[in-house]
Amino acid sequence: MNDCIFCKIVKGDVLCDKIYENDKIIAFLDIAPVNLGHTLVIPKLHFKDLFEIPEDVLFDLIIKTKKIAKSVMTAVNAEGINLGMNNKSAAGQAVFHAHMHIIPRFSQDGLKHWPNKKVNKADLEKTRDLIVKYLKYE
Numbered sequence: 108m109n110d111c112i113f114c115k116i117v118k119g120d121v122l123c124d125k126i127y128e129n130d131k132i133i134a135f136l137d138i139a140p141v142n143l144g145h146t147l148v149i150p151k152l153h154f155k156d157l158f159e160i161p162e163d164v165l166f167d168l169i170i171k172t173k174k175i176a177k178s179v180m181t182a183v184n185a186e187g188i189n190l191g192m193n194n195k196s197a198a199g200q201a202v203f204h205a206h207m208h209i210i211p212r213f214s215q216d217g218l219k220h221w222p223n224k225k226v227n228k229a230d231l232e233k234t235r236d237l238i239v240k241y242l243k244y245e
Contacts, residue, residue, distance in 0.1 A: 113204035144183035146209040185211035
């Protein structure tokens with residue numbers, strides 16, 4: 108996609124602070140980080156979100172994300188790491204080129220986690236049954 112900022116990064120039309128690259132993925136520092144070291148790991152080919160990524164690319168993406176996350180954590184002396192992937196607008200996806208966030212975490216960084224909701228057992232069971240109904244095993 109010509110107007111995709113991440114595709115432009117992959118082509119070299121937009122500069123980035125690249126930290127890793129292979130034939131399927133590229134990783135670079137986020138220009139608006141949550142914390143220093145916040146890294147994005149993206150497939151080189153354009154896939155809109157998690158649901159479009161072929162399994163071989165997704166496998167490489169997560170394996171390299173694990174390795175990169177360990178290096179990021181060590182480099183910035185983080186106390187932890189959040190991994191995140193926003194899929195679709197309602198989930199906060201702002202760039203519609205699939206990407207994983209590696210976010211270094213510190214106990215006093217001020218980032219809050221999402222709230223938990225109280226639900227009753229019947230709603231949990233109904234939801235479980237619906238998910239299982241739509242789950243397709245290969």
